[in-house]
Structure formats: C-alpha cells, structure tokens
Amino acid sequence: MSTLEIKDLHVSIETEQGTKEILKGVSLTIRTGETHAIMGPNGSGKSTLASTIAGHPRYTVTNGTITLDGEDVLAMSVDERARAGVFLAMQYPVEVPGVTMTNFLRTAKTAIDGEAPKLRTWTKDVKDAMEKLRIDADFAQRNVNEGFSGGEKKRVEILQLELFKPKFAVLDETDSGLDVDALKIVSEGVNRAHAEGNMGTLLITHYTRILRYIKPDFVHVFVDGQVVEEGGPELADRLEEEGYDRYAKGAGAASIAAAAAAQA
Amino acid sequence: MTAEATTEKARIGAPSIAGFTEEGEHLVASKVDRHHSHGTQVMASRAERLTSHDVADFAVPNGREEEWRFTPVRELSNLLSDAPSEDGVLDVSVEAPAAVVQRILGAGEAPRGATLVPADRAAVVASANAGGAQLISIPENAELDAPVRVVLTGKGAGRRSNSHVVIEAGANSRGVVILEHGGIADHNGNVEVLVRQGAQLTVVSVQLWEDDAKHLAQHDAEVAKDAVYKHIAVTLGGKIVRLNSNVRFAGEGAEAELLGLYFADAGQHLEHRSFVDHNVPNCKSNVLYKGALQGKGAHTVWVGDVLIQKQAEGTDSYEKNQNLVLTDGCRADSVPNLEIETGLIEGAGHASATGRFDDEHLFYLMARGIPEDVARRLVVRGFLNEIIQQIKVPALEERLTEAVERELAATDN
Numbered sequence: 122m123s124t125l126e127i128k129d130l131h132v133s134i135e136t137e138q139g140t141k142e143i144l145k146g147v148s149l150t151i152r153t154g155e156t157h158a159i160m161g162p163n164g165s166g167k168s169t170l171a172s173t174i175a176g177h178p179r180y181t182v183t184n185g186t187i188t189l190d191g192e193d194v195l196a197m198s199v200d201e202r203a204r205a206g207v208f209l210a211m212q213y214p215v216e217v218p219g220v221t222m223t224n225f226l227r228t229a230k231t232a233i234d235g236e237a238p239k240l241r242t243w244t245k246d247v248k249d250a251m252e253k254l255r256i257d258a259d260f261a262q263r264n265v266n267e268g269f270s271g272g273e274k275k276r277v278e279i280l281q282l283e284l285f286k287p288k289f290a291v292l293d294e295t296d297s298g299l300d301v302d303a304l305k306i307v308s309e310g311v312n313r314a315h316a317e318g319n320m321g322t323l324l325i326t327h328y329t330r331i332l333r334y335i336k337p338d339f340v341h342v343f344v345d346g347q348v349v350e351e352g353g354p355e356l357a358d359r360l361e362e363e364g365y366d367r368y369a370k371g372a373g374a375a376s377i378a379a380a381a382a383a384q385a
Numbered sequence: 386m387t388a389e390a391t392t393e394k395a396r397i398g399a400p401s402i403a404g405f406t407e408e409g410e411h412l413v414a415s416k417v418d419r420h421h422s423h424g425t426q427v428m429a430s431r432a433e434r435l436t437s438h439d440v441a442d443f444a445v446p447n448g449r450e451e452e453w454r455f456t457p458v459r460e461l462s463n464l465l466s467d468a469p470s471e472d473g474v475l476d477v478s479v480e481a482p483a484a485v486v487q488r489i490l491g492a493g494e495a496p497r498g499a500t501l502v503p504a505d506r507a508a509v510v511a512s513a514n515a516g517g518a519q520l521i522s523i524p525e526n527a528e529l530d531a532p533v534r535v536v537l538t539g540k541g542a543g544r545r546s547n548s549h550v551v552i553e554a555g556a557n558s559r560g561v562v563i564l565e566h567g568g569i570a571d572h573n574g575n576v577e578v579l580v581r582q583g584a585q586l587t588v589v590s591v592q593l594w595e596d597d598a599k600h601l602a603q604h605d606a607e608v609a610k611d612a613v614y615k616h617i618a619v620t621l622g623g624k625i626v627r628l629n630s631n632v633r634f635a636g637e638g639a640e641a642e643l644l645g646l647y648f649a650d651a652g653q654h655l656e657h658r659s660f661v662d663h664n665v666p667n668c669k670s671n672v673l674y675k676g677a678l679q680g681k682g683a684h685t686v687w688v689g690d691v692l693i694q695k696q697a698e699g700t701d702s703y704e705k706n707q708n709l710v711l712t713d714g715c716r717a718d719s720v721p722n723l724e725i726e727t728g729l730i731e732g733a734g735h736a737s738a739t740g741r742f743d744d745e746h747l748f749y750l751m752a753r754g755i756p757e758d759v760a761r762r763l764v765v766r767g768f769l770n771e772i773i774q775q776i777k778v779p780a781l782e783e784r785l786t787e788a789v790e791r792e793l794a795a796t797d798n
Binding site: 175176177178198199200202203204209211214215217218219220221224225228229232233264265281285 | 709740742744745746748749750751752753754755756757759763764765766767768769770
C-alpha cells in the first residue's frame with residue numbers, strides 16, 4: 122500500500138507578462154487501489170498538476186509538498202520520480218528521433234527496475250501488451266511516437282503504463298482526441314493495470330465520457346487552480362448534466378462549503 | 386494498426402525526424418521537371434561542371450563559387466596551393482589479406498587517372514602533387530576474408546600532404562577497404578575506385594583527425610555491369626573536412642550506395658558532397674548522409690547531386706540527408722539537387738530534414754526513468770547507428786560507436 126500525498130501545492134510558470142500562479146493551494150491524497158478523477162474546464166490547472174508531479178522544468182513549485190510514502194518527490198529529478206513509481210501518461214507525447222520503440226521500452230524498463238528484463242519473457246510481455254491495445258507489431262521497429270496518429274500515441278502511453286507497472290499513474294487527458302473505439306481500448310488497458318492491485322490512478326479529464334469506462338472512486342472539480350468541489354462518482358454525473366458554468370460564476374466559498382459538506 | 390500509419394512519408398521511405406522541417410519528393414515518370422534544385426542560386430547542370438587534370442584550369446576559389454560557397458576557403462590557402470607534400474608529413478601503411486596486390490603507381494600509370502578526373506582546385510593540386518599512388522587491387526573472383534586497412538597518419542599541424550589511392554576490385558571479387566585518416570596535417574587526398582563487372586566493394590573512409598587537421602578529398606568511383614559499390618564516409622575529427630564522393634556507371638545493372646555519418650563539435654566544419662551520375666540505363670543508387678551537431682560554430686554541409694542522363698532509362702535513385710542539432714549555435718546546410726533528363730525511370734526521390742533534440746525529448750525519456758546522459762546517448766546513437774551498421778566490419782563498427790560516445794561525452798561537460 123502506497124500513498125501519494127499532495128499538500129497545499131502552489132505552482133507558477135514564467136510567461137512573457139511575468140510570473141503567473143497556476144495552482145493556488147491544491148491538496149490531494151491518493152492511495153493504492155484508488156482512482157481519482159480530476160475534472161475541470163480548460164485552463165483550470167489540471168495539466169499543470171500532472172506535469173508538476175512528473176517534474177516538468179517549466180513549472181516552479183512555490184509552496185507545498187508532494188510526497189510518495191513520505192519521500193519528498195519535489196526533491197527528485199524527473200527520472201528519479203519515474204523510478205520511484207510515478208508515471209505520467211502525457212497529453213501530447215513527443216516524437217523522439219532515432220530511438221526505436223523496442224530500444225526505448227527496454228531501456229526504460231531497465232532503468233525503472235534497476236536491472237535488464239529477461240529477454241524472452243520481456244519480448245513476450247511487450248508483444249502481448251501491444252496486441253491487447255491493438256498496436257501493430259511493426260510499431261516496435263518504428264521510432265518512438267514518430268509518425269503515430271494522436272490515437273496511436275495515446276495507446277502507446279498506456280502500453281508503457283502496463284509494462285512499467287508504476288505505483289501511481291497520472292493520466293493527463295488521455296481521452297482527448299480518441300474516438301469511441303480507441304477510448305474503450307485505452308480504458309481497458311488502464312483497468313487491466315489497475316486490476317493488478319498495486320496502482321493508484323489520477324485521471325485528469327475535461328469530459329465525463331471516459332468515466333463510463335474507468336470508474337472513479339473520487340471526483341475532484343478544479344477551477345482556477347483550486348479544488349472547488351469533491352465527491353464520489355455521482356459528482357461526475359452532475360457535471361455531465363450541469364457543466365462547469367456554475368463554478369465559473371461563483372467559484373469560491375459557496376461551492377467549497379458544499380464540497381466540505383459532501384465529504385462530511 | 387490503422388490507415389493512419391500508412392503516411393506518404395512512409396511510402397517514399399523517408400521517415401521524418403520528430404519536429405523536423407522536411408522537404409521530400411518522389412519524382413516519377415509522370416511528374417518530372419528537368420532540373421530540380423533546392424539551392425538558392427540557379428545553377429548550371431552538374432554535367433557541365435569542369436573536370437581536368439590541368440592545374441591551370443582551376444583558379445584558386447574565393448568562396449563565391451557555387452561549389453565553394455559553404456566552405457571557409459580563406460583557411461584553406463595552404464591546401465589549395467600547387468605545392469608538393471612536405472617531407473615525412475604523412476605515414477601510409479597498408480594491412481591486407483595475402484590475395485591483395487599492392488603496388489605504387491607512377492603518374493599516368495594505368496589504372497591510375499582513368500576514373501578520377503579532378504573536379505575542383507583541391508583535387509587537381511592533389512593529383513598533380515601526390516607523387517606515387519598506392520594501388521590496392523583485389524584480384525578477380527577473390528573473396529577477402531578480412532578488410533584491407535590503409536592507415537594514413539598526418540605528422541604535423543599546418544604541414545601539407547598530398548596522397549592518391551587507387552582501389553581496384555576485380556571482376557566478381559568481394560571485399561572491404563578501409564581508409565583510416567588520423568593524426569594532424571593539411572591533407573589533400575584523392576581516391577579512385579574501379580569496381581569491375583559483378584564485383585562487390587565497400588570503401589569506408591574514416592576521418593578521425595586530431596582537432597587542427599584539415600582534409601580535402603575527392604573520391605571517384607566507376608561501377609561496372611552488375612557490380613555493387615558502397616562508399617561510407619565517417620567524419621568525426623578535424624577542423625575542416627570536405628569530402629566529395631562521386632560515382633558513375635560503366636554498365637547496366639550496377640548499384641551504388643553513398644553513405645555518410647558526421648558529428649561536428651564547436652568550431653568544426655564538416656562538409657560532404659555526393660554526386661551520382663546516372664549515365665547508363667537500369668542502374669540503382671541510394672544516398673544517405675546523417676549528421677549530428679553540437680557546440681558553438683559547429684557547421685556541417687551536405688550537397689547531394691543526382692543526375693539522370695537522357696539515356697539512363699530505368700534508373701532508380703534516392704537521396705536523403707538528416708541532421709540532428711543537439712545544442713544552440715550550430716549550422717547545418719543541406720542541399721539536394723536532382724536533375725532528370727528522361728521520364729522513363731523507376732524512381733528518383735530526395736529528402737532533407739534538420740531538427741533538434743530538445744528539452745521536450747529529454748523530458749519524455751527521463752519521465753520514463755531514463756537518466757539524462759543515457760537519454761542523450763540513446764537518441765544520438767540510435768540516429769547515427771543506421772549508418773554505422775552498414776559497415777559490417779564489427780571491429781570498426783565498435784570503434785566508431787565508441788568514438789561517437791566520446792563526442793557525446795563532450796556534450797555532457
């Protein structure tokens with residue numbers, strides 16, 4: 122059982138207009154076996170939270186802590202966080218020149234586990250995982266994400282999730298740009314990884330659509346860099362009907378009080 | 386997976402590099418323009434380029450000439466002068482299987498001078514001043530069980546040397562010849578290669594010069610009927626290196642591959658030019674040069690000329706250059722030129738792509754647990770390995786992989 126704990130997190134970025142605070146005090150606790158959905162309108166800071174957890178250099182933490190089983194995640198380099206068990210499925214996976222998928226997957230697995238995977242079982246594991254995600258075998262010989270469509274890139278992110286077996290998975294709008302079939306395939310991958318019982322999931326999404334396939338235990342609504350409401354899966358249903366408008370109008374005390382009441 | 390995977394780029398065999406600007410075309414019979422160039426100037430046909438053995442035919446270039454416009458000619462006055470080699474400035478040693486004939490050829494002694502006719506000032510002064518030429522001859526039907534190594538070692542900074550090597554692969558022979566350039570000198574080196582009927586020859590020219598060396602070279606090959614020629618230029622060392630690799634055909638069914646790998650650090654100028662003259666019908670050519678650049682003032686140049694002459698029906702040719710820019714302050718020039726004088730060809734394509742390895746690539750790999758230094762090595766090794774693995778001489782492949790690693794280690798500092 123592991124715990125990823127985010128406390129009073131404040132995050133800024135540098136813009137041409139100066140420093141801009143994006144996250145304004147976010148607290149979340151995710152435990153092994155739990156799925157937390159973070160929902161919110163565009164620009165509310167959802168992806169900033171994801172990138173900050175992974176350690177993207179663009180984001181500066183000005184206050185607060187992130188710990189993994191008590192270890193200070195913010196003190197770790199990007200690769201150390203991954204080796205500690207944090208996985209970010211990226212919203213826009215980049216194409217990496219010159220590196221084949223096969224070589225990349227093996228190198229990453231070796232780095233994460235601290236030893237090279239056994240060649241025979243590893244090759245089979247990769248092949249099986251690719252088949253389940255309906256990724257063509259010839260992708261193994263192509264360069265990482267090079268020439269992949271948006272949907273293919275997302276499937277390859279989930280392929281890595283299944284192979285690397287992180288303690289915590291952060292899925293940054295994995296559902297965006299997917300058609301229904303691809304959404305199902307990707308969701309099944311996440312559910313398989315979850316079913317192994319050793320992973321907690323932070324699912325960041327704008328839409329409720331993916332929540333039909335991946336069932337959250339908790340839903341947190343993000344507006345303007347803060348959690349304005351928290352609840353169970355029923356909150357997602359309400360959002361589906363009502364949208365984010367009511368938060369945008371009176372983002373503040375009333376809805377936070379409502380959230381507190383819902384939790385109590 | 387889906388139809389999405391079958392992109393146009395994949396079809397023409399020119400997978401792009403991430404985030405790279407790319408231009409690439411595939412010209413076939415239905416879509417031909419006679420003179421297709423991406424240079425900034427209107428150029429004469431490559432077929433009209435002067436070639437001559439007479440030094441007086443080539444003036445010292447001033448840098449404004451089309452074929453010299455990327456080259457720092459002011460730093461090359463020593464190499465462009467009509468001057469003999471200085472005493473003891475170049476050691477040449479040859480290691481070869483017993484079957485190989487080695488001999489020194491005097492000026493005008495066949496087969497010297499038949500294939501290589503100088504095409505610029507550097508080559509003509511080299512040719513005139515090289516003295517005896519080293520002949521490496523693989524007899525007919527011989528299949529060499531080990532590569533021939535010609536080791537050329539420069540012995541003094543700023544000191545002039547000229548050399549001429551003649552490589553002859555007899556009919557139906559098989560062999561690999563490695564030219565290893567090292568040490569330090571101002572070196573003008575011509576290489577001419579005769580690939581006889583049905584022969585398969587690989588020539589690898591390795592430039593592992595020390596920092597202040599300068600090296601100009603013209604490597605010309607003629608490939609006979611059904612013969613297969615592969616030329617691989619690997620340039621890692623030297624202050625200025627400019628290597629022209631040219632090939633033409635002497636019979637149908639011949640194939641040529643001109644490959645190159647270069648890695649330029651701060652202050653290095655590494656220039657490669659290739660010219661495939663499809664002067665005979667039904668021949669195949671493939672040109673692929675890949676380069677990495679790092680550090681202030683690192684400059685690489687690739688100019689790839691392909692000429693498909695009117696009579697060269699059934700030609701199949703492709704050329705591509707890819708550059709990977711690792712740091713700010715580098716410059717990669719890349720100019721594919723394709724001239725097609727007949728529409729009755731199998732194919733003619735070209736592509737050029739230059740892009741950079743940036744912080745987002747690094748973040749992606751590190752976010753998968755891969756440490757920074759490993760991530761950089763992974764990318765550059767993967768990128769350049771496509772050329773190294775074509776050499777097929779394990780010991781040399783290993784040495785060059787290590788040499789590339791050393792170049793990369795310099796980035797980490």
